[in-house]
Amino acid sequence: MSRNRKRVLIENVRPAVDAGLYPLKRELGDEVQVTADIFRDGHDKIAVWVEYRPQKRKNWQKVPMQCVNPGLDLWETSFKVDQIGVYEYKIVAYCEDYGSWILDTRKKVEAATDYASDLLEGIAKARNYGSWLTPVGREVLKKATTRAEKEADDRQRWQILSNERLVEMLEQNPDPAARVESQVFLAQVDRVKARFAAWYECFPRSCGFEPGVHGTFKDVIKRLPHIAEMGFDVLYFPPIHPVGFSKRKGPNNSLVCAPGDPGCPYSIGSQYGGHDAIEPALGTFEDFAELVEAADKHGIEIALDFAINCSPDHPYLKQHPDWFSKRPDGTIKFAENPPKKYEDIYPINFESADYKSIWKEMLRIFLFWAKRGVKIFRVDNPHTKPFAFWHWVIAEVQDKYPDVVFLAEAFTRPKVMKALAKLGFTQSYSYFTWRNTQAELIEYFSELTTPPESYYYRANLFANTPDIFPPFLQSGGRPAYKIRAVLAATLSTVYGIFQGFELCEGVPVPGKEEYLHSDKYEIRTRDWKAPGNICDLITRMNKIRREHPALQEYDNLKFFESENDRVLFYGKSMGDDHILVVINLDPFIRHSAFVHVPLEHFGLTPEQGYQMHDLLTDRRYLWYGSKNYVELDPQAEPAHVFVLRK
CATH class of the missing domain: 3.20.20.80 (Glycosidases)
Structure with missing residues (x-):
């Protein structure tokens, strides 16, 4: 029965390095964005969380995932890493029986069709939760289901069973037998200077x-x-x-x-x-x-x-002679990177018996x-x-x-x-x-x-x-x-x-x-x-x-179109901070180019003017539209480092 309740599939968890074989890298204070394809058979509702913790801690923290694309069953959320070291994270999903019942029954209530039998089903489903709730939760559940059972009016009975606090409690405490977990993924969290x-x-x-x-x-x-x-x-x-x-x-x-x-x-x-x-x-x-x-x-x-590396005079040569490779004539092998030779360096042999x-x-x-x-x-x-x-x-x-x-x-x-x-x-x-x-x-x-x-x-x-x-x-x-x-x-x-x-x-x-x-x-x-x-x-x-x-930020680099292959155009954005770089890659010759700013990327319209402030020279230019002209002399300044201002 327990296996039959595990009906959720979790696929394509991102970010992950080699399907979770190695840790993701992040820095202190980062938000780790987690996405995955998560679904079940049929149409019933599922509940999904990401559970995470520093590896040395016992207790998991959790944050709910949201379905951002129902047609593709794409879920996402994020969690913040506030401690240097290794974090663990995993996705946990459940079949949400009571939540599915609420959705289906609400449609009948709103359509004013007969739903008396559905209310009895809801009471039974709710009572199932009693076997794994805490004592306090069981008491809350018992009071609600008893009231609903005694209530003669279907509308009032529905109000009791769909009470927001009751539904939230049951959603937060799904059937453990229906729990499905992804593998545990790792994130190496370093200080900001790592990035x-x-x-x-x-x-x-x-x-x-x-x-x-x-x-x-x-x-x-x-x-x-x-x-x-x-x-x-x-x-x-x-x-x-x-x-x-x-x-x-x-x-x-x-x-x-x-x-x-x-x-x-x-x-x-x-x-x-x-x-x-x-x-x-x-x-x-x-x-x-x-x-x-x-x-x-x-x-x-x-x-x-x-x-x-060790010189021929390193103390290791006398203390640990077996750490070094020897030729058949008894001499120690020095370092080589053909055709280069480093006669003054003896490499340590990591295949030594010691x-x-x-x-x-x-x-x-x-x-x-x-x-x-x-x-x-x-x-x-x-x-x-x-x-x-x-x-x-x-x-x-x-x-x-x-x-x-x-x-x-x-x-x-x-x-x-x-x-x-x-x-x-x-x-x-x-x-x-x-x-x-x-x-x-x-x-x-x-x-x-x-x-x-x-x-x-x-x-x-x-x-x-x-x-x-x-x-x-x-x-x-x-x-x-x-x-x-x-x-x-x-x-x-x-x-x-x-x-x-x-x-x-x-x-x-x-x-x-x-x-x-x-x-x-x-x-x-x-x-x-x-x-x-x-x-x-x-x-x-x-x-x-x-x-x-x-x-x-390391992973926000975008390349933009330049009509001259000797001129490179790229940018980085963080919030409202937009840096665009135009650079002449030829150190000998002046080059000009029409470069194309992706207006939609910066929230601009074709009719809108915008200022390009060159932070290297402190010159300001007013650009319009996507296509604009630049000319760079390597003998003067080979690059513009612009900040875009609307």
Whole structure:
């Protein structure tokens, strides 16, 4: 009998990642919109709720779903997530016997047909609820059904049985035997900085003020006001641990290392310690704590690189020699990414028989730095380590520090990058670096910012990195830097630059996407006010981002029509805040275009004029209708960042 009462089907629950195999991603304060196709055989009424709770809580909260399209049996509702961590949610549905009886009987009452027999049926249906109601509910039910049974007048009897309070009580307490549940879905709720942030990457040793002199944490503190003025709120360091001496690399990854060469920070470990130590030339733990505190006062959070690399001098080599792969001749294998060779780096072998100890040690290192105020980690090459390890270690860290953010630095195959995001990485690198044309940008970002990818993948758009000097920047000069800065800051809600980008600096290694004299291998001192810098543009862009909620949402990106394929036109809206960006993608040539504003999207009529206020130049334009003309000179300003005002 119990199985026969479960007559509701729940299908196509959204949002869900791989049918609920992985968690949805949301941020603190978000409304999670839930939709599903829900129906039963016949025409009787059903009641549907979403039940949800933080995973560590016992009791469920519930919110009713509404049928928004009866013809398609489409139901929806939303619930707010107000706690960082993992939420559970599921859909619960019932056959609503009493509610169905009310609907059918009301039609007869209104049609003034005979319904005396229906009233007897209603009393019987109501009494069935007594077996599962609370004692108080049973008493209310008993009084109502007894009154109805004794009442001789059918109209009065109907009034008793259709009493709003009685109907509501019975609807809120349906037959448990008719309860149908969907599977339980998960939502990973992160702090808002997981979605909205501006990253600035720098090597602390290149933050000094004297040529050739190793920079320190105290030097970084002196740079904080300028970084904060530009509007960055995350300051990300490559590894700050002791750099190995054996096989230390010289400039440009040279095998020849002169006395005084600092080596590569990714070659971690020396007699001064390993991943839980600091390179002595940078300072002490006290200096680092002072830096974290000073950054916080400027509204900046420190992010650290987590690179599972070891120099030949790392303490692990002596403590755990079985953690490393050996060749048949007994030598330890160094890292390679053919044709690149990294003789100064020994990778840890995650297939070691002692792999459990490796996992526990990596967890210890994460927690070591989290305890010291580091709540953002950029993970180097996670795609070369086991998926199962990342799933485990991220969950373990966030169990103790729920606000920790993990960025996956994985430039690899799409499915691998997506898998890392599904398994727990908060943010991910992207192919933005190599998407330059109108068609490429529209195709790629339409994919990233719509379901299913937008359910779990937050793309952090780095305009450049210490390893990657894109051809577009190599050849396009200052206009190219401005173009990529505007694109990065507006296509995604989280983006970053590597130091020197704001100076439009960079000489490439001939024929490669690499910097000549990269900070990875030498100390560099810069003039941060050098002529030709784009600090003002970056400052304006970050200010615009902070002041406009439309640019703080990830999945609201829309592309609009441009009649010139060298001009990209797109926008973001949040409530009454509408940002529209028109950008010349050619760093060499002035381009014009007719662009088409989708008037209905903004609640405009063809006859209505509207103001387009360019936030980069503070110029205002009055546009009419959908089709309007723009002209952009890359030598002046390659982009308009408009706010649309009616």
